[in-house]
Amino acid sequence: MKDENPWLEIKDVEAWLGPTQVFRSLTLRLIQGENTAILGPNGSGKTALVKLISRNIYPIVKRGSSLKIFGNQTIKLNQLRSRIGVVSTDLEVRTPDLISAMDVVLSGLYGSIGINRNLIPKEEEIKQVQKLISELGFEDIYARPFGQLSDGERRRLLIARAMINKPEILILDEPTNGLDLKARHQLLKCIRMLCNGETTIILITHRVEDIVKEMQRTIFLKKGEIIRYGSTNDLLQSEPLGKLYDTPLEVIFVNGHYQVIPG
Numbered sequence: 001m002k003d004e005n006p007w008l009e010i011k012d013v014e015a016w017l018g019p020t021q022v023f024r025s026l027t028l029r030l031i032q033g034e035n036t037a038i039l040g041p042n043g044s045g046k047t048a049l050v051k052l053i054s055r056n057i058y059p060i061v062k063r064g065s066s067l068k069i070f071g072n073q074t075i076k077l078n079q080l081r082s083r084i085g086v087v088s089t090d091l092e093v094r095t096p097d098l099i100s101a102m103d104v105v106l107s108g109l110y111g112s113i114g115i116n117r118n119l120i121p122k123e124e125e126i127k128q129v130q131k132l133i134s135e136l137g138f139e140d141i142y143a144r145p146f147g148q149l150s151d152g153e154r155r156r157l158l159i160a161r162a163m164i165n166k167p168e169i170l171i172l173d174e175p176t177n178g179l180d181l182k183a184r185h186q187l188l189k190c191i192r193m194l195c196n197g198e199t200t201i202i203l204i205t206h207r208v209e210d211i212v213k214e215m216q217r218t219i220f221l222k223k224g225e226i227i228r229y230g231s232t233n234d235l236l237q238s239e240p241l242g243k244l245y246d247t248p249l250e251v252i253f254v255n256g257h258y259q260v261i262p263g
């Protein structure tokens with residue numbers, strides 16, 4: 001049997017976003033090495049789940065409930081940030097426009113947003129950034145300011161920023177939102193490549209089309225509850241997906257990509 005090593009264990013957790021109870025009794029276990037897509041309609045609690053993992057919100061303390069990350073109920077924030085990379089729209093909005101693309105990636109090494117002007121990066125840090133940028137094929141955007149990049153380029157750059165720490169887990173929160181077709185395709189190519197690497201990829205999305213075949217597992221989240229958990233191939237079928245979205249639909253699978261059309 002495969003040696004299962006959970007990096008996230010959530011048991012019977014209740015959590016709130018402001019006045020809204022998002023999770024009443026959430027139980028979830030994610031395994032290191034299993035690229036997993038978390039799919040759910042708008043308002044199902046996807047962002048709240050990312051916030052729970054990144055410790056931006058905390059579960060209600062109650063008997064029998066627990067949230068363990070890498071086997072521990074407590075984890076220092078700097079350890080959490082170096083072991084789990086998160087790429088979200090929030091980070092994109094907070095990154096200053098004038099900072100160069102290279103400095104955006106460098107800032108990931110320091111866990112900062114932007115770079116302190118007095119800081120002189122070490123030569124090996126610059127080499128590390130250059131190596132990663134060339135591995136990801138981002139040489140074209142390397143020297144430009146963040147504010148002059150397209151949305152797709154920004155998104156890919158922030159992935160590079162997260163990957164500079166070689167995190168064990170990379171969470172991509174709605175990575176293709178607002179991207180045009182070319183930018184989406186470039187990003188999906190990048191996600192496929194990442195899925196074949198060392199880092200475990202967690203993709204949070206409401207779009208079935210974002211789930212590439214390299215994601216072994218898929219979880220359906222609906223109204224704060226996990227309603228299905230299984231292999232991507234089993235779950236991304238017309239009948240279970242129709243139930244998740246409460247609408248008749250048909251799934252087409254071409255060249256490793258899923259497409260959904262009205263049923």
Ligand SMILES: Nc1ncnc2c1ncn2[C@@H]1O[C@H](COP(=O)(O)OP(=O)(O)OP(=O)(O)O)[C@@H](O)[C@H]1O
Pocket residue numbers: 017018019020022040041042043044045046047048049206
């Ligand atoms: N700041 C907030 N205060 C109160 N309620 C909130 C807040 N943010 C979200 N909610 C509510 O919490 C629930 C879960 O929201 P969440 O943002 O986690 O859903 P989501 O699945 O990420 O949705 P989307 O796909 O639209 O981003 C929703 O009912 C939402 O209306």
